[in-house]
Amino acid sequence: MVSSGNNYNIQFMLYSKSAEYAIQAMIHLSEFQTDKPTMISSIAKSYDIPYQFLAKIVQTLVKRRLIIAKRGRNGGINLGRDAKDIYLHEIIDAVDGPPPEKDICAIGLDYCSDDAPCPLHHKWKPIRKNIREMLSSENLEELAHRVIEKRELMNK
Amino acid sequence: MVSSGNNYNIQFMLYSKSAEYAIQAMIHLSEFQTDKPTMISSIAKSYDIPYQFLAKIVQTLVKRRLIIAKRGRNGGINLGRDAKDIYLHEIIDAVDGPPPEKDICAIGLDYCSDDAPCPLHHKWKPIRKNIREMLSSENLEELAHRVIEKRELMNK
DNA sequence: GAATAACAAGACCATTTTATCTTTTTATAA
DNA sequence: TTATAAAAAGATAAAATGGTCTTGTTATTC
Numbered sequence: 001m002v003s004s005g006n007n008y009n010i011q012f013m014l015y016s017k018s019a020e021y022a023i024q025a026m027i028h029l030s031e032f033q034t035d036k037p038t039m040i041s042s043i044a045k046s047y048d049i050p051y052q053f054l055a056k057i058v059q060t061l062v063k064r065r066l067i068i069a070k071r072g073r074n075g076g077i078n079l080g081r082d083a084k085d086i087y088l089h090e091i092i093d094a095v096d097g098p099p100p101e102k103d104i105c106a107i108g109l110d111y112c113s114d115d116a117p118c119p120l121h122h123k124w125k126p127i128r129k130n131i132r133e134m135l136s137s138e139n140l141e142e143l144a145h146r147v148i149e150k151r152e153l154m155n156k
Numbered sequence: 157m158v159s160s161g162n163n164y165n166i167q168f169m170l171y172s173k174s175a176e177y178a179i180q181a182m183i184h185l186s187e188f189q190t191d192k193p194t195m196i197s198s199i200a201k202s203y204d205i206p207y208q209f210l211a212k213i214v215q216t217l218v219k220r221r222l223i224i225a226k227r228g229r230n231g232g233i234n235l236g237r238d239a240k241d242i243y244l245h246e247i248i249d250a251v252d253g254p255p256p257e258k259d260i261c262a263i264g265l266d267y268c269s270d271d272a273p274c275p276l277h278h279k280w281k282p283i284r285k286n287i288r289e290m291l292s293s294e295n296l297e298e299l300a301h302r303v304i305e306k307r308e309l310m311n312k
Numbered sequence: 313g314a315a316t317a318a319c320a321a322g323a324c325c326a327t328t329t330t331a332t333c334t335t336t337t338t339a340t341a342a
Numbered sequence: 343t344t345a346t347a348a349a350a351a352g353a354t355a356a357a358a359t360g361g362t363c364t365t366g367t368t369a370t371t372c
Contacts, residue, residue: 012260012287013169017360020264027263027275039318053361059320072369075318088276104168107183108176116310119183119302120244123290127283131168134279146275154272173330195348209331215350228339231348 014131019095021049022057026066026091030083030144037069037076057095064094084141092135103128170287175251177205178213182222182247186239186300193225193232213251220250240297248291259284 024047029038040058044051058077061067065080079086093099105112106124114121180203185194196214200207214233217223221236235242249255261268262280270277 012284014262017264023263024265037318041318050361052363055319056321056361062319069319070369071317071319071367073317074370075368077319106170107179108173109180116306119299119306120290120294123294127286127290128168130283130286134276134283138276138279143275146273150272150275193348197348206331208333211349212331212351218349225349226339227337227347227349229347230340231338233349 014135015092016096018053018057019092021047021054022061022091022095023088024049025054025058026061026079026086026140027143027147029067029077029079030086030140031147033079033083036074037078039076061091061094064090066091066094079140082141083144084139086140087136088138088140088143089132089135170291171248172252174209174213175248177203177210178217178247178251179244180205181210181214182217182235182242182296183299183303185223185233185235186242186296187303189235189239192230193234195232217247217250220246222247222250235296238297239300240295242296243292244294244296244299245288245291 025040025043028043028046032038040055041051043049044054058067058069061080062069062077066086067077068080069075069077103125105118106120107118109118112118112121114125181196181199184199184202188194196211197207199205200210214223214225217236218225218233222242223233224236225231225233259281261274262276263274265274268274268277270281
């Protein structure tokens with residue numbers, strides 16, 4: 001490795017750690033959705049996320065109306081809208097910022113396009129499309145439902 | 157975004173900036189391969205890579221025998237072996253470190269597997285496989301060849 | 313209305329990644 | 343054999359990301 005240490009987890013990263021935490025929290029909210037809000041601290045504990053850090057991320061999601069927060073005693077957070085109307089890419093974009101205008105070239109060239117493709121272009125393009133589709137087609141309701149199914153299966 | 161600024165390029169990252177530079181340099185070496193070595197500084201200039209930084213990366217590649225360096229006047233670097241025997245994933249692993257033993261879960265859960273899949277597992281797994289295959293099937297000779305073809309096409 | 317319990321917010325700190333500066337080592341050419 | 347040109351190496355700095363601390367602000371309960 002070039003620099004002294006690294007975390008060995010760089011390869012195939014779809015989004016930042018912050019976005020990952022955001023997704024986990026949102027799925028949790030979708031799973032245990034009730035009228036009364038869920039405390040950030042309890043979500044943080046469930047997923048082993050540093051509480052203060054998650055609180056920061058939640059603030060961003062509140063600004064983007066993906067989460068509604070209620071302050072004060074008995075406060076907490078809830079989904080900003082119906083789980084089936086929230087898609088993964090929205091959460092990622094909210095936290096990591098919007099995707100770049102121009103598609104990122106697999107080997108980092110800035111003059112890479114369909115007309116002047118980099119040598120990896122034709123293999124990478126469909127894969128990138130698959131990833132985009134995955135993130136745009138998955139809504140929170142489905143995701144949470146699968147988590148619930150899984151838990152039921154494991155408790156049998 | 158959560159932290160003050162970011163570069164908007166996090167999404168869909170296959171490897172680090174260092175590995176990207178390494179790949180660019182290796183393709184260049186493969187393209188212009190002759191008996192006499194190529195100077196790191198000239199590669200750095202071609203791809204707009206900070207010279208000293210590329211030099212560091214090259215040191216790593218030398219240690220991994222992917223590059224052979226010759227010091228002193230008229231020195232420079234050459235591929236460590238035949239271009240057709242060097243695959244993309246080797247370069248990436250050399251710079252970013254080896255991939256994790258356990259497949260990284262798309263939403264970052266550590267109890268995600270075929271038997272206990274996270275809700276994204278079945279969609280993410282084949283995509284990850286595609287990426288792995290892309291990086292393991294592409295050798296430098298093919299890549300460089302395509303770059304040369306492209307250049308000839310554009311100069312017509 | 314005071315105590316309490318929750319999120320909000322900003323400053324700050326730590327780690328990792330990227331980049332630079334300076335010196336050393338090595339080989340070549342004159 | 344000396345000047346020069348290249349990579350090697352180590353220290354340092356800058357930027358990005360990840361994480362913590364402290365103090366507000368708001369709502370609820372008693």
